[in-house]
Amino acid sequence: SQQGEEDPQALSIQEGENATMNCSYKTSINNLQWYRQNSGRGLVHLILIRSNEREKHSGRLRVTLDTSKKSSSLLITASRAADTASYFCATDDQAGTALIFGKGTTLSVSS
Amino acid sequence: DAMVIQNPRYQVTQFGKPVTLSCSQTLNHNVMYWYQQKSSQAPKLLFHYYDKDFNNEADTPDNFQSRRPNTSFCFLDIRSPGLGDAAMYLCATSAPGAYQETQYFGPGTRLLVL
Numbered sequence: 001s002q003q004g005e006e007d008p009q010a011l012s013i014q015e016g017e018n019a020t021m022n023c024s025y026k027t028s029i030n031n032l033q034w035y036r037q038n039s040g041r042g043l044v045h046l047i048l049i050r051s052n053e054r055e056k057h058s059g060r061l062r063v064t065l066d067t068s069k070k071s072s073s074l075l076i077t078a079s080r081a082a083d084t085a086s087y088f089c090a091t092d093d094q095a096g097t098a099l100i101f102g103k104g105t106t107l108s109v110s111s
Numbered sequence: 112d113a114m115v116i117q118n119p120r121y122q123v124t125q126f127g128k129p130v131t132l133s134c135s136q137t138l139n140h141n142v143m144y145w146y147q148q149k150s151s152q153a154p155k156l157l158f159h160y161y162d163k164d165f166n167n168e169a170d171t172p173d174n175f176q177s178r179r180p181n182t183s184f185c186f187l188d189i190r191s192p193g194l195g196d197a198a199m200y201l202c203a204t205s206a207p208g209a210y211q212e213t214q215y216f217g218p219g220t221r222l223l224v225l
Contacts, residue, residue: 033213042115042201042216043154088153097166098144099214101153 004032004072004089004102012108019076021105023089032065033099034074037086046074046087054081077081079109114138115217117202121144123223124192132187132220135200143185144214145177145199160185189222197224 004023013019023032031050035043049056049065050070056063062075063085078084090099117135124130134143141162146154158167160179174196176188189196199221203214 035216039220040199040221042117042218043116043203043214044216045213048213098156098159098168100156103151103153106151 002032004091004100006087006102006105008105009103010106010108012110013079015059015079015081015111017018017079017109019079019083019107019109021074021087021107023072023074024090025072026070028067032063032079033090034061034063034072035088035090035101037087037088037104038070043088076107079107081109081111083107084109115202115204115215117200117217117220119220120218121223123179123225124189125225126194127191130189130192130222132189132193132200132202132222133150134185134187134215134217135183136202136204136215137183138204138206138215139182140204140206141182142205144203144205145185145187146203147176148199148219150198157187163205192222192224194224197222 004025031048033048034046036046037043047058047063049063059105060077065072086104088101088104090101095102118133144159145157148154156168157171158177174190178186199219201219202217205214
């Protein structure tokens with residue numbers, strides 16, 4: 001299985017603090033993606049980082065990728081209550097035909 | 112706005128009573144996916160279509176079937192729902208030839224089996 005594993009499973013912070021989530025995977029990848037899921041809703045794509053990239057930014061999001069360690073991190077700076085959600089990393093499967101999602105990190109941001 | 116639409120948002124069915132969930136998209140994407148997501152778990156791919164080519168995941172139960180009559184619509188049929196099939200069902204699309212690229216998800220249908 002090439003499933004990503006997120007760490008921690010749950011994270012609680014105050015508004016304004018930074019939140020860091022980590023993802024580890026098992027085999028080589030073409031790219032790694034992060035998705036957000038608000039409670040009871042579908043997933044929303046946040047950012048895609050390719051295997052030849054080391055860091056990528058999008059607004060308050062910063063993603064890093066270390067292919068030698070088979071790991072990625074998602075940093076959300078200056079968190080807001082609206083960032084409360086589950087965050088999933090996803091990698092391509094070995095057949096290259098689908099994404100495999102990790103179990104997710106549940107982020108709770110309190111005001 | 113281009114989007115992925117799922118109907119209904121909530122579906123209640125009885126044990127063993129067939130149920131159909133629908134998904135439509137205005138993105139004109141060739142690839143459509145169905146995922147099952149149980150509480151506090153990762154979305155699990157059931158199957159996907161590349162155009163009309165159907166691709167079933169090896170561990171998807173035979174109880175789950177799918178139809179794609181045209182580019183815009185895709186249906187998930189559960190022939191005899193069991194209590195263990197209660198879950199959120201997510202439809203997603205991606206652009207042609209871009210399996211590993213961005214997927215666009217609908218809001219999901221939450222299925223309750225009584």
